[in-house]
Amino acid sequence: MAINLQPPATTTAPSSANNLFAAVDMGTNSFKLLIVHADPATGRFLALDRLKSPVLLGRDSPSASICAPSQLRAAEALRHFQQILHLRRVPPSHSRFVATSAVREASNQSSFLRHIFETLGLQIDVLSGQEEARLIYLGILQFHPVHDSTVLTIDIGGGSTEFVIGKKGNVLFATSLKLGHVTLTQQFVNNNEIEAMRQHIRGVLKESGLIEKVSEYGFDTAIGSSGTIRAIEKAVLFGYKRDLANLGDGEELFAGYRRDWRFSREELGGLVEKLCGEEERDSRREGFFKRRSEFIVAGAVLLEEILGTLGVEELEVSGYALGEGVIAEKLAEVFDGYDWSANARWRSVVRLATRFNNKKRMKTAAICAGIAKVLVVSTFDWELQILCCCMKSLLAYSLMQEIFVGLRKLNEESYDRKELIVSLDDKDLEYLEAACLLHSIGLFMGRKGYHKQSYHIITNGNQLQGYDTKEVKLIALLARHHRKKFPKDDLLALEGFTKEEKQKFRILCVIVRLSAVIEQYQSLIIQEIELSDSLEGYKLVRLNSGGMPHLVLLFSRQSFKTLIRMTYFNQKDNQEIFSP
Secondary structure (H helix, E strand, O other), rough: OOOEEOOOOOOOOOOOOEEEEEEEEEEEOOOOEEEEOOOOOOOOEEEEEEEEOOOOOOOOOOOOOOHHHHHHHHHHHHHHHHHHHHHHHHOOHHHHEOOOOOHHHHOHHHHHHHHHHHOOOEEEEOHHHHHHHHHHHHHHHOOOOOOOOEEEEEEEEOOEEEEEEEEOOOOEEEEEEOOOOOHHHOOOOOHHHHHHHHHHHHHHHHOOOHHHHHHOOOEEEEEEOOHHHHHHHHHHHOOOOOOOOOOOOOHHHHHHHOOOOEHHHHHHHHHHHHHOOOOOOHHHHHHHHHHHHHHHHEEEEEEEEHHHHHOOOOOEEEOOOHHHHHHHHHHHHHHHOOOOOOHHHHHHHHHHHHHHOOHHHHHHHHHHOOOOOOOOOOOOHHHHHHHHHHHOOOHHHHHHHHHHHHHHHHHHHHOOOOHOOOOOOHHHHHHHHHHHHHOOOHHHOOOOHHHHHHHHHHHHHOOOOOOOOHHHHHHHHHHHOOOOOOOOOOOOOOOOOOOHHHHHHHHHHHHHHHHHHHHHHHHOOOHEEEEEEEEEEEEEEEEOOOOOEEEEEOOHHHHHHHHHHHHOOOOOOOOOOOOO
């Protein structure tokens, strides 16, 4: 029977001032916290924080119970997450704590949950295997535009592996098998019994009925999720089996990045052969896989057996999994009419950004979504409204959104209406958002000329799905010109653009460039800054530990007016606009 992913409709509406949502995944290997900012107008979301704590539930106990040391580590991790949620002001109704295999199988589950509730006041939802699989599928739908395809999903966890066959948001089949990289490591890898592990995996797969269900329903695409599968994909991409586990060969890696989150069964086999031939505590493996190095052999062999048994020749990889599925379901509870399949083209932007940006750069690019887009209400004139909005954001991406709103407000208020040349719409906002997420992806090849590399990555490989050629070029040009020389009116790359489109590009370019300048102050905390209007102009000051103000940025009234006028009214000026 098909299971509908859609929860019951609700009329509850979130506060416009707080669109933060959170999910805590209490896995066998680690606990993970995900905090996102959601856009209620579109339903799309971007991660603000991803934190992980290596709790390793049950590791210290030979039985299925969660022992005292594991309970202590769990409570400490959850307490830390709870503090972060409080600091972020995530509403309790916007968060959910879920537990998976280790808690699900624990003989002392009830006492463990009671201990967490009495100690921290947290209500933990223990997911069944099928419910966990369903939420993983839902999370994958937020990363890959495969809503209308029949999809086989595979998620390897520490204590179990979840499988789903789904189509159009409905789960056709779901199962959870007791095959996890932590338990397999403890049972087989630590005793150097790789062949016995293979036989065990094949036996469990055969007895589960999974093979028959895959044959019955078939699949158009196979997608893997979880940290283990992402680590395997990274190892294949970076040429781990060819001793290229570094970023030195830029051309080869650049070609690899065009593959867009996938690897073949043959490539996986080469990696498994390399891993099984290494010493148990190989320093190179530990340096590459870090904390996951202890379990990567079991995870890779398990995946190889799964793909071989099910006849999967190529596996796509999802950057989203259980946590994002929990978030998506929570959004559907809060936002009326939330569409699971919306924003497919925006997801291609997120995939590309995630592909190239490390966690720090991705967070810098995306954290803006956690700050309100609504223009800060001010009693000052229109210039200060825009600037106040900019300075209180202090982050490139959200700053861009706020300036965008300010410019739109300026147009709507009919300020010098006769002189205005173009107006900005929601599509322009989307281009700006995309450019801010992608402007630094070229850094993976080094800082020198990275803005040019960003341009080439965006325009090559057909990675922005759903955008036409002109839209892709516009996004790439905005990323290319976020620094260094400001583009001239006769920029050759704008050939084929109309006069109005060229004027609009200059406006968007200034917003992206200003966003990139302010980005360097991203470590400031909003509560620690003050904005004032004086005869000198607009001042942004930061209060030091002693409460004394420290000038961070100063705009004279005339220079700010010149900035807007020069760009918005297309006036000729030789002055460079923000060239970091």
